[in-house]
Amino acid sequence: MRIAIHHRLSIxxxxxxxxxxxxxxxxxxSGAGQKVESWSMDMPGLDNAARFTDAYxxxxxLVNQSRPEGExxxxxxxxxxxxxxxxxxGRIGGEPVPALFKRRTQLTQGNEEIFGQFKxxxxxxxxxxxxxxAAVMEALVPEDAAAEPVPEGSEPNQSMxxxxxxxxxxxxxxxxxxxxxxxxxxxxASIKSLPLASEFAHQFIGxxxxxxxxxxxxxxxxxxxxxxxxxxxxxxxxxxxxxxxxFDPMLQLCPTEQHVRLAAGLDAHTTQPxxxxxxxxxxxxxxxxxxxxx
Amino acid sequence: xxxxxxxxxxxxxxxxxxxxxxxxxxWLAEQPExxxxxxxxxxxxxxxxxxxxxxxxxxxEGTEKLIPFDVIPRIISAAExxxxxxxxxxxxxxxxxxxxxxxxxxxxxxxxxxxxQLILQNxxxxxxxxxxxxxxxxxxxxxxxxxVRVGPDDFYVLEDNLRTPSGVSYMLEDREAMMQLAPDxxxxxxxxxxxxxxxxxxxxxxxxxxxxxxxxxxIVVLTPGIYNSAYFEHxxxxxxxxxxxxEGPDLFVxxxxxxxxxxxxxxxxxxxxxxxxDDYLDPLTFRHDSMLGVPGLFNAYRAGNVTLVNAxxxxxxxxKAVYTYVPDIIEFYLGEKSLLNNVPTYNCxxxxxxxxxLANIGELVVKExxxxxxxxxxxxPTSTRAxxxxxxARILARPDNYIVQPTLALSTCPTYVNNGVAPRHVDxxxxxxxxxxxxxxxxxxxxxxxxxxxxxxxxxxxGGTKDTWVLED
Numbered sequence: 001m002r003i004a005i006h007h008r009l010s011i012x013x014x015x016x017x018x019x020x021x022x023x024x025x026x027x028x029x030s031g032a033g034q035k036v037e038s039w040s041m042d043m044p045g046l047d048n049a050a051r052f053t054d055a056y057x058x059x060x061x062l063v064n065q066s067r068p069e070g071e072x073x074x075x076x077x078x079x080x081x082x083x084x085x086x087x088x089x090g091r092i093g094g095e096p097v098p099a100l101f102k103r104r105t106q107l108t109q110g111n112e113e114i115f116g117q118f119k120x121x122x123x124x125x126x127x128x129x130x131x132x133x134a135a136v137m138e139a140l141v142p143e144d145a146a147a148e149p150v151p152e153g154s155e156p157n158q159s160m161x162x163x164x165x166x167x168x169x170x171x172x173x174x175x176x177x178x179x180x181x182x183x184x185x186x187x188x189a190s191i192k193s194l195p196l197a198s199e200f201a202h203q204f205i206g207x208x209x210x211x212x213x214x215x216x217x218x219x220x221x222x223x224x225x226x227x228x229x230x231x232x233x234x235x236x237x238x239x240x241x242x243x244x245x246x247f248d249p250m251l252q253l254c255p256t257e258q259h260v261r262l263a264a265g266l267d268a269h270t271t272q273p274x275x276x277x278x279x280x281x282x283x284x285x286x287x288x289x290x291x292x293x294x
Numbered sequence: 295x296x297x298x299x300x301x302x303x304x305x306x307x308x309x310x311x312x313x314x315x316x317x318x319x320x321w322l323a324e325q326p327e328x329x330x331x332x333x334x335x336x337x338x339x340x341x342x343x344x345x346x347x348x349x350x351x352x353x354x355e356g357t358e359k360l361i362p363f364d365v366i367p368r369i370i371s372a373a374e375x376x377x378x379x380x381x382x383x384x385x386x387x388x389x390x391x392x393x394x395x396x397x398x399x400x401x402x403x404x405x406x407x408x409x410x411q412l413i414l415q416n417x418x419x420x421x422x423x424x425x426x427x428x429x430x431x432x433x434x435x436x437x438x439x440x441x442v443r444v445g446p447d448d449f450y451v452l453e454d455n456l457r458t459p460s461g462v463s464y465m466l467e468d469r470e471a472m473m474q475l476a477p478d479x480x481x482x483x484x485x486x487x488x489x490x491x492x493x494x495x496x497x498x499x500x501x502x503x504x505x506x507x508x509x510x511x512x513i514v515v516l517t518p519g520i521y522n523s524a525y526f527e528h529x530x531x532x533x534x535x536x537x538x539x540x541e542g543p544d545l546f547v548x549x550x551x552x553x554x555x556x557x558x559x560x561x562x563x564x565x566x567x568x569x570x571x572d573d574y575l576d577p578l579t580f581r582h583d584s585m586l587g588v589p590g591l592f593n594a595y596r597a598g599n600v601t602l603v604n605a606x607x608x609x610x611x612x613x614k615a616v617y618t619y620v621p622d623i624i625e626f627y628l629g630e631k632s633l634l635n636n637v638p639t640y641n642c643x644x645x646x647x648x649x650x651x652l653a654n655i656g657e658l659v660v661k662e663x664x665x666x667x668x669x670x671x672x673x674x675p676t677s678t679r680a681x682x683x684x685x686x687a688r689i690l691a692r693p694d695n696y697i698v699q700p701t702l703a704l705s706t707c708p709t710y711v712n713n714g715v716a717p718r719h720v721d722x723x724x725x726x727x728x729x730x731x732x733x734x735x736x737x738x739x740x741x742x743x744x745x746x747x748x749x750x751x752x753x754x755x756x757g758g759t760k761d762t763w764v765l766e767d
Contacts, residue, residue, distance in 0.1 A: 019546050021578050021589040050550020052597040055424035062550050062593040096424040097400050103414045103421060266421060277578045277589040 001257040002037070003223045004293035007076040007231075008286040011276050013068045020065045023275040025219070025263040026076050027059040032089045033246070034261060039078035044068070056216070056270065057095040058263040073286065074274060079293050080260050087246035087254025089236065098238040100266075101214035107198075107267040108217075110206030114139050118211055125213060129237050129247060132211075136203045136249040197233040198268045200250035204235045205267065214238035217267045218246065221260040223290040231273070231288065236264060260290070301445050301705040302717055303368065314371040314765060315708075321479045322366075322708075322715065330710050333365040333475050340471045361464065362758030367472060367479075368707045368720060368740040375486075375764045378441070378449060379724070379734045381633035384624060386437050386726050389454060389611045391627035393433035396610060397423045407626050408619045413610065417664070420572060420607025422579055426596055429502040430729060433605040436495070436567070437726040438462070438738075441634070443705040450635045450702060452721065453617070456608040458569050462725050463527040464759050465739040466491060466534075472761040484766040486736035491725065492534035494733045495567075499535075501729035502601050503564045511564035513537045514554060516545070518570050518586045528569050537567070547590030552600045565601045566591075572606040580606075614663045614697050615641075638700060642693035651698045652689065655682050659699045660689065673749055675701050704749055707760065709742055719743045721751050722762065737762035 013020040022043075030036045045063045054060040065072060104110065114135045118128050201217055208215035215237040222232040234248035234255060246255035255261070265271035274283050304315040311319040341360055370378070395401050396413055397420075403410045413419055438459030440452040469488050473480055496513065503511035517528035519541050532539035538554060545554055545563065553560035568575065574584040579592040594600050610616060618639045621632040640658075642648045651658060660672040672685045689696050706717035724738030740760040741751035751757040 019589070021547060023578055023590075023593060048549040050593065050597040050599065052550075052593070053425070054596065055422045055426070057425070060593070060596075062547070062590055062597065064546075064548055064590065066548075094425075097398075099400060099403065099410060099414060100421060100424060102410070103419070270421070275578060277582075279582075 001082050001223075002293040003080050003082060003221070003258075003260055004289075004291055005076065005078050005080065005221055005223075005260065006287070006289045007221070008073060008288070009274060010071045010073045010284050010286055011274060011282070012071045012280045012284075013065075013276070013278055014280045017068055017278055017280075018066070020068045020072070021277050022063045022065075022072070022074075023272075024061040024063065024074065025054070025058050025271060025273050026074065027061070028078070028080060028220075028260060028262050029059060031092060031261070033083055033085050033087075033255065033257075033259070035081040035083075037079040037081055039076075039080075041074065041076050043074040044072055053094075054265075055096065056263070056265045057092070058265070058271075082257040082260060084257040087236075088242050088244075089246065090243035092244070098214040098244075101216040101238065102209050102212060103266060104206070104209055105267045105269070107202050107269060108206040108209060108215075110210035111139060111203060112210075114203060115207035115210045118207075125237075125239050126242075126245075128211065129208065129213070129239075129245070132204060132207050133247050133249045133252060136200055136207065137252055140200060140203060195233070195268075197250050200248075201233045201235045202267060204237075204247060204249040208235070208237050216244075216264045217271050218261060218264045219268075219271050219273060220262045221288075221290045223258050223260065223292065230290070231285070232259070233268065234259070300703040300717075300719065301443060301448075303443070303705050303707050303720075304717075314369045314374070317483050318367065318369060318479070321476075321482065330365060330715070331713065334710060336475055337363050337365055337471055340474060341467070344467055344470075361753050362744060363468060363471065364709050364718075364742055364744075364758050364760045365472075365475060366708050366710055366715065367761040367763045368722075368742075369763045369765065370737065372765050372767045375736060377447070377633070379736075381449065382439050382441075382724055382726055382734055383732045384628065384630060384633050385439065385451065385454060385620065386434065386728055386732060388624040388627050389437075389456065389620070390432055390434055390728060392623045393605070393608060393611050394431055395627070397426065397433075397607065402623070402626050405626065407622050408616070412615060412619075416610055416613060416616070418607070418609035418613045420610070422592065422596075423605065423607040426605075427598070428605050429504055429601050432502055432728050434608045434611065435498055435502060435603045435728050437728065438723045439726060441722045441724065442702055443720075443722070444703055445705075448635065450637050451620070452637060453614075454612045454620070455723075456604060456612040457571070458604065459723070459725070460524045460527055460569075461723060461739045462491060463530045465725065465735070465737070465762070466530075468739070468759055468761040483763065486764040486766050488735050488737055491735045492531065494727055494735070495531065496535045496537070498727040498729035498733060499537075499565045499567060499601075499603060501731075502603065504598055504601055507564040512554075512562060513565045513567065514545075514563050515539050516566050516568040516570055516588075517541060518574070522569070524569065531567070542570070542586045542588050545588045545591070547588060547594050550590075550594050550597045550599055552588070552591065552594050563600060565603060567603045572609070575602070575606060614639075614661060618697075637702065640698040642689050642696050642698060648689065648693055652686050655686060657701055659701050660685050660696050661699070663695050663697060669754070671750075673701065676748065701749065704743075704751075707740070707742065709744070709760070711744060711746075716746070718746070719749050719751065720760065736764035 028036050045065045050062040205215040218234050222230045236244045236246050263271050402408050434456040438455040442450050499513045500511055515528055515532040515537055529539050552563040554563050570586050573581045575587045576592040577584045578589045595602050621636055624632045640647045640651050656674045658674045662670040704719040707720045708715045709718040720740050720742045722738050722740055725735050727733040740762045741757045742760055743751045744758050
């Protein structure tokens with residue numbers, strides 16, 4: 001599926017800022033599940049930016065602005081061709097060793113209620129991961145609110161559009177707003193309300209790591225035929241045979257051709273699409289459209 | 295080890311003087327009665343003039359103190375030093391290889407030689423360093439290895455300080471003072487110079503400049519500021535090297551490169567000898583609330599446009615729990631047996647070891663895994679019952695937070711105390727520089743426990759320093 005992405009976000013440094021620094025993780029890479037056909041980014045100061053690979057294998061830009069005035073707008077445009085590989089990404093050269101993604105962080109402590117039942121389980125890793133995905137849903141969404149629980153072993157329900165499901169999910173739980181915006185206060189435990197998709201992903205990752213399975217946090221876009229769209233977050237876990245495999249615990253499926261992968265890291269904190277000093281009032285999403293491309 | 299008499303570095307067991315101390319012994323015997331007390335008060339005047347003070351954290355009466363200096367030098371023979379420095383070089387090479395591996399392919403974990411948990415879940419492990427290629431492959435450029443001696447050929451490494459070891463200015467000033475105080479003694483001995491340290495530091499820093507920095511890279515010393523306990527040392531070293539001393543706000547990142555604000559406009563910076571802790575280096579990557587660091591600095595480093603000395607994340611190699619694996623680390627990367635001893639260390643998370651520790655706590659040393667400066671430690675033989683009970687409770691509450699070692703009989707050196715010369719326990723911190731080559735300054739900082747019988751040499755706990763002489767052949 002060819003997907004056209006248009007994404008605008010901004011940050012407003014406080015008045016009087018002498019020097020603003022921004023770090024961008026907004027450049028997708030081609031891989032097993034997607035091919036980036038075109039990608040362009042625009043913002044003040046980008047010509048002068050440093051572009052490099054971060055610790056997790058993502059393409060990062062470091063942009064600075066002297067005496068910024070008002071809002072700094074970042075515009076991203078691109079076309080990505082996606083393939084449905086049942087979430088299997090395999091092993092990618094140049095990435096850090098998978099074991100790195102066993103490191104527990106403040107955001108991925110793991111909930112014993114979720115992973116406890118799988119401790120010492122002799123079931124193969126892939127089955128454990130699929131069941132873990134269901135267990136995260138059970139733990140986060142009260143049973144009576146769950147629309148159609150996914151029976152164990154059956155194909156995930158794909159009849160509803162992905163974005164529609166996101167909206168539905170938001171109705172079922174208390175948190176609303178953007179599915180994924182900047183994690184405002186990045187000092188560990190003081191993170192107040194995390195976006196919903198992050199919550200699902202972190203629970204899955206924390207549980208996988210507690211079971212000694214490397215798992216990482218992924219940011220990306222989610223598209224569907226109806227043209228509704230969202231910034232999204234999901235997880236990837238490592239299997240010695242298949243390599244990295246995507247799991248979207250919020251949608252209860254492995255990433256499909258509606259998922260466009262942006263960046264991966266230890267958790268939402270290390271994977272923020274836009275990080276800035278000074279942060280001002282935080283990052284605002286000005287507009288986003290993720291639609292099938294002609 | 296605890297029940298044998300400590301090794302006296304000056305005397306043989308029969309009371310005769312050991313060869314390295316022969317000249318000193320003769321000189322001491324020649325001194326008139328009032329010479330040493332006079333030297334001692336002269337020394338104080340010299341240090342006051344130099345302005346060397348250190349801050350004692352948590353002390354109520356004035357925070358600035360003069361570190362006590364002992365006028366009798368500690369002496370190491372050329373042969374002893376050759377052995378010692380070979381062992382130190384082996385250690386720092388292995389630890390740098392370990393850091394490279396841990397932040398790349400982690401072969402040592404895959405080989406099962408160090409436990410995965412110990413590294414990956416360690417607070418001192420810095421995931422942001424993964425895959426980064428530091429210049430010359432060096433992470434820890436400036437190292438202070440804490441060594442104690444328990445016998446003629448028996449040296450133990452207590453700690454490898456790979457973060458930002460301090461104290462090198464004392465080594466230099468102690469020598470300076472000693473040369474003024476006892477020029478005649480100097481004249482009679484062939485002492486290896488330590489004054490080359492600043493020049494060697496500069497060469498080391500130049501050798502790890504990023505590619506494209508040119509033949510004379512711009513080096514700066516980054517300090518947290520005048521309230522830091524080691525501020526004197528920061529300004530001293532910058533001055534000695536002819537480098538700029540700067541604070542976070544003096545630097546900024548533009549286009550992924552680091553610049554220093556000067557009166558004539560921005561100047562590109564290539565190498566930063568930073569005396570700011572990892573967490574505070576860069577609010578964009580590390581602690582968001584840091585006012586000391588430079589936003590974007592870590593990314594500029596990541597992009598290969600500046601070198602940070604030492605690299606962030608070196609703490610994983612001097613972690614007290616990782617310490618116990620250093621002999622394995624040396625064998626794994628160099629295929630050699632460790633030349634210097636590691637102090638046997640008991641692991642309190644192991645039930646059997648813990649029970650043995652609790653039963654024998656009166657003979658052991660207990661240290662906090664992340665402690666330093668002699669704070670939060672128990673020296674069994676000199677502790678009270680109440681202190682022992684308190685540490686037992688602490689170990690039971692958090693067994694993973696403590697390591698336990700036998701009490702080492704630290705060697706003694708003659709020291710001027712209370713109108714006389716008496717043996718006092720000492721340790722040694724040699725300073726090592728790693729860049730295009732390994733440069734070890736002969737000698738280092740000798741710390742001496744001035745209280746009779748005390749084994750705690752930390753300046754924060756009433757320790758002093760001595761000039762350390764390595765004799766040349």
